[in-house]
Amino acid sequence: MKNNLVNAILSVALVLISISSFAQRGQLGTPEERATRQTTRMKEALNLSAEQETSVADINLKYAKQMQSLLETGGRNLKTARTAKSSMKSKDNELKEVLTKDQFNKYLTLKEDMMSQMKELRQQRQ
Numbered sequence: 822m823k824n825n826l827v828n829a830i831l832s833v834a835l836v837l838i839s840i841s842s843f844a845q846r847g848q849l850g851t852p853e854e855r856a857t858r859q860t861t862r863m864k865e866a867l868n869l870s871a872e873q874e875t876s877v878a879d880i881n882l883k884y885a886k887q888m889q890s891l892l893e894t895g896g897r898n899l900k901t902a903r904t905a906k907s908s909m910k911s912k913d914n915e916l917k918e919v920l921t922k923d924q925f926n927k928y929l930t931l932k933e934d935m936m937s938q939m940k941e942l943r944q945q946r947q
């Protein structure tokens with residue numbers, strides 16, 4: 822259990838560090854641009870209906886704005902990592918209400934793959 826918590830915190834920290842390093846280089850764009858890119862990827866990967874797309878876009882924008890605020894004010898510390906993890910869990914819960922069971926499972930798989938790719942990129946830079 823303790824290892825799972827440590828792994829989760831490290832994963833969130835990795836995401837925050839990656840996001841902040843991209844943000845410093847200006848590659849992430851605004852929260853609106855990030856949310857639009859996320860929604861487009863999800864629409865294609867999950868075959869979202871028009872109604873789902875609207876809901877997913879709203880959720881993505883809400884959490885992109887939260888993450889932007891966190892990046893700007895939170896710094897790189899354990900409290901920020903925990904807040905980001907909590908925010909991502911809330912986003913997943915909201916998406917679970919909008920997506921079908923199959924879509925949500927595919928979303929989780931895609932999310933896990935993305936985390937693995939980010940981790941590999943981070944390791945390559947070191």
